[in-house]
Amino acid sequence: MADRDRDRGQQYQLYPQQQQQQRYEGGLKNILPQKGPTASQVIAIVTLLPVSGTLLALAGITLAGSLIGLAVATPVFLIFSPVLVPAAILIAGAVTAFLTSGAFGLTGLSSLSWVLNSFRQATGREPLDYAKRRVQEATAQVGDKTRQAGETIKAKGQEGGREAGPTVGAGAGRPA
Template sequence: MRDLLPEKEPSASQALAVATLLPLGGGLLALAGLTLLGSVIGLALLTPLLLLFSPVLVPAALLVALTVAGFLTSGALGLTGLSSIWYLLKQARGMVQKAPEQMENAKRRVGEAAQAARSRAEETKRA
């Protein structure tokens, strides 16, 4: 009976993708938010220093470099997190689209198993 109705479970690679990418995507989105928040706070705190030490260009260059690095890191982490979540959604949609086809296959196999059971029952009655 087990051969007639195979279990339709996600493959090992799909399970591994979900187990890996879901926390990774969420973590990267959280890191993107924290990095963006840190960049904005750093910019707000260091702007007065820029005004006080405006004759010195080193703090200005440092401020600009750190701000740009923060915004670029935030964007990269956010993009990576969103792309991994998008990949998971695409995989889930593919699994949902296959479900009706798998149900029809299962119904057909159950019908075949019932037909085989009826024919065996009739053979045992005749014997």
């Protein structure tokens, strides 16, 4: 059995000789491109080289200027640090308070908008129309109750007048 495995291992090759010969027949010419760069590629490279070189030089000058400015400003920062640090803390606190105030205001407005929209969806009416209708209903209800109370008072007044008899006139209050 070991002989069979050994024989099979010798039979299989990773790259057979025929494929290797066919693959590299052309030599170096097949590996390199047949054509050179196009005119537009050459123009792009010619224009981009000076532009990129100029930008790289400007980046270097900016870095050098930043380092020189930092070297000059460091002693000034150290001398004025007792004033600058509290000022920076104060400014940071003011900015934080301003942004927090804006965030709270925005949250309040969005909450109010959400409540109004949910109210509109629940009632199917606008809140002002709903409030007007409720005020009109309440006014009509108060008017009805007032009219009923007036009628009740008038009815009781008429009943009381009949029982007591006529109080105004010529024989009122005299025995007959």
